[in-house]
Amino acid sequence: MTALTRLESKPAHEHAISSAGSMKQIYEQLLLNDDAMQRRALAQRFLATQLQQAADLPEDMPGDLSALQNFVEQHCIDVARQYADYLQQRKEGGPRQFFSSKAHALFFLQAVAPTKLVDGAWLSGLLRHWRDPRFEGLICTYLEELGEGNPAQNHVVIYRKLLAEHGLQDSGVIADQYYLQGAVQLALGECSDGFLPEVIGYNLGYEVLPLHLLISAYELSELGIDPYYFTLHVTIDNASTGHAHKAVQSVLQLLPIEGDREAFLRRVALGYRLNDLGQGSRAIIESFDLYGEVLSMLERKRPFGQHMHSDYCRFEGKTVNQWLSASEQLPGFLAALENKGWIKRHQDPQASRFWQLIDGDGAAMFGVFSPYEKQLLHDWIGGNWRPEHSPASVRRGTGASAEPLVPGNDPDVASLQAALEGLAAHEQMPVLIPWLSAHRHSHPAGLMATRRFIELKSSLR
Template sequence: MPVAVKKQLLELLDKNHLNYCDLVSFFQNPDISVQEKERKASNFLKKEIQTVKAEAIEFPSHIDQIRVWLEEGNKTQCLEYQTYLERRKQGGDREYFKCISHAFEFLVKVAPVKKVDGAWLYSLVHYWNDPIFRDLIQIYIEELGLGSKKANHVCVFDDLILNLGLEHFVLDLEDEYYHQPAIQLALAYAPPEFIPEIIGFNLGYEQLPLHLLITNYELRELGIDPHYFNLHITIDNMDNGHADLSIKAFEKIYSKFKDKNTFIEKLKLGFALNDKGLSSKQIIKNLNLEALVLKILKRKALVGNVIHSDKCALNNKSINEWLGTPELVEEFVEVLIDKKWINLGQDPEQSRFWKLISHEEGKMYGVFNSTEKQIIYDWIAGTFFKDSNLPPQRIKLPHKNKDDFMFSFLSNGELEDIQQQISESGNLAVKMNKLLPYLAPHAHHRETGLWCTQRFVDFLFPFLSDKNLSRY
């Protein structure tokens, strides 16, 4: 191992990880051992659980009430969704995403948690030879799309982000958006003592929330592919989907635990971990296009602060001077608004700034990509198009596809190696233990991980191998 890489790993292991983004990077680092991740996961989860107020957790007090309680919650969400649909039929506006860019901002801010979808169940695949965990393992490998790239949840979300041109925005998120992903990854590497917490977390996470139904509906309305969200509506259903499997798994494992009171208390704590970090509802409530626009402009200022002409001055500062300090960008935008270069709440075509960046003859044409222009356009327009009953403009995005970049002459032979190892072994336990590392959260959505997931399914769930994978 190169000295620089070894030093970086030692620093990661020694860090207290005061921020969540570092923790996510730690758990997703393939060069850090499972033992170190397990130790970190245990410490982190204990600290998180200490902050949970057990007496405030809304959860049935009796075991025989849990299924009915969850079913009633599911029914309530569906009824509220029908009420939402009725409001829309009566002419009501979209309630989550007023414009395309609001949907963009939402997708960016939920990306950290969507990129670890299902991770909390990974530790349980190591118990593949114990039938009592079979339902939970089935949920996990279905989250992995049974090894199909088109059905693997992380792959589906990554493709959505890529096709919308949002991948760079995800790199610029505040640490608070990594809190919930850090918890899910910690559960992925949690030692056996946390099995009740994992089951409790899964019980909560596999239930159908109202925000998922509305998000799916409004994304489709805006012309954004809602496939990722629709997947979770169909396979998480209470009849025969993940919600049902979650309850069955809980009932089986609970029946085997000797200390049932402790099991339920720990399960409730795991259930409560769902509420840690920013929820989708909180993210939707706090959508702020202006803040997103300022991020775009500050990023552009890093390379544009020395290339403007000094002929144009605003408030006695040249453009280069305004852009020379990131802290001045916000004030610079206020000056552009004050000088009528940007006319908020009007057709963007009436703003000089918009013409500069969007018209081919504009001096800044090509500086902003299609996604950035859509966000700036929607920010300038505000409610103009809604108030005037005119259709807003949608900037055409260039279609991207990760498959265009999948082939590499620099393949490290990883897939070929594991294929050979599996074919040469006649022992099922040996085969399974070789596959497990590639089902980990950092690996399952890559080429080798997808192949290993398919083999895992063949060996453990042959009845799923012939299923229509498009369902997942």
């Protein structure tokens, strides 16, 4: 899923985030805490704060319901036109607009991971309404985010694989502010009955195709990074029959008949604005500073490396251990390596002795740096240098889909199967639903539960 962003070329305005407590702690409590009452109480408090902040933001959603579908369709038309302009600029030799290097792209993938790893969570609390046809569009959207139980289509599974492929699993390097949108999604899912209009509005704002999704997918592929997670959303979020269309229909179907429709729609509009809290994708992309990221990475390494080097090599009179003894010396250390010729900026990194120590057969520092950390160093050393051949664009093949395998020795699968044994079909649903939560659905038992839920949902109606 992808948040609706405005169509100007500059990044969306960055809105203030409440500093009360760690956003990561809130995110993890909402995702991992086993105490449902504690999760619910935290979610309610957190949402109240975020909704207050959202109330101060500009209102973009049209107030006239009859204009809602046209609003979404026109947005998609505008995005398509702007993307066509982008492609023409690239065809004429224009540079990438988002990612200056592969390290830049990996920085983005890691920064948005807290949101992508709970994709669709704001709809998870609606599963209990599976018998009510008014909720069909929202529940269908959520089940599609879960890949309908197929790990090859489950959005969280896909994103986890993408992170693992590029060594981006270390959540400790993600700035606290990047957990905000994921926490909002988890909180909405936890409190969906009490905040149904806000859930509907948030869903509407999130499911409309943004320009940045198309450009990101194009440039990731150019850099040799699998864009499938992003291209999947290009197709699934369409305004004709996809999630964007379902989002509009859900507003209309769940609108009260005799209740206070105006109050309901005000809350829908407020939920819509929750999408604009925190940094959006464009702002995150533009915040990247390669040299700053290199220094931050070295600072994280410094406490572990400051006593691990011999005194054999000295740079400008200091040993490596002495250079690593204080944070403020890191820029000078890099400069000293460059002055001594160990780092040759704006050349093929293979020509730098320092790079040879960390990459390749027999590298003395093999394994010290993760793939992402190595990419930071590679791109910083390379600077303006460009290889003769660009990396091959990545396009995932469309192999034949196979029936997902159920691991027979998985303890959670065995536990779920035991819990379902002997239950009538309608009795199985409340047992299955917890396994479709944001924390569980991407695990083998959750994937199995999703498939069974869909099967029973169709047969029990």
